[in-house]
Structure formats: structure tokens, C-alpha cells
Amino acid sequence: MFSFLSPSRASEADPKRAIVRCVDDYERAAQRVAELGTPAAGTPEEIEIISLIEAIEKWEARHDDDEAWV
Structure with missing residues (x-):
């Protein structure tokens, strides 16, 4: 499951983080990284x-160290 922006620790300034499972x-x-390119500093895209x-x-x-990511 891809949770691009998932709830993280409440103490963090930004309450969301990406998770790759x-x-x-x-x-x-x-x-998505390729689509975003080089976003401006301080933007949500950054x-x-x-x-x-x-x-x-x-x-x-x-x-x-995996030969195949399966």
C-alpha cells in the first residue's frame, strides 16, 4: 500500500510523511519525484x-542487497 502522505508523530512540524512499502x-x-522536478523553497511541493x-x-x-525487489 502506498501511503504518500501518512500520519506521523504528532510532535513533528509537518504531520505527514511518505511511506514506501x-x-x-x-x-x-x-x-512523482520526477513530476515535481525542482519545486520552490518553502512550498508544499518542496x-x-x-x-x-x-x-x-x-x-x-x-x-x-536484493537481486530482485519482489
Whole structure:
């Protein structure tokens, strides 16, 4: 399940974060990053792309030794 913006800890300034849980989520997140391009600083799009990139990096760190992401 891809939860692009999911509730996170209430103590964080931004109450939402991206979560990548499977290959399909990863692909959709990567596609959305490409769509966003380079958003202006301080915009909701900037927050979105940062969250997506963090989620993608976490996924890659967990799966970097897998031969196939299945």
C-alpha cells in the first residue's frame, strides 16, 4: 500500500510523511519525484518531494542487497 502522505508523530512540524512499502509504491514515488522536478523553497511541493526522497532512500537502504525487489 502506498501511503504518500501518512500520519506521523504528532510532535513533528509537518504531520505527514511518505511511506514506501512495496515495489509499486517505490515506482509511484519515483514517478512523482520526477513530476515535481525542482519545486520552490518553502512550498508544499518542496515538502512533498523531500518526504518522497526520504522514503525512497529508506526503501533502497533496506533492499540494496536484493537481486530482485519482489
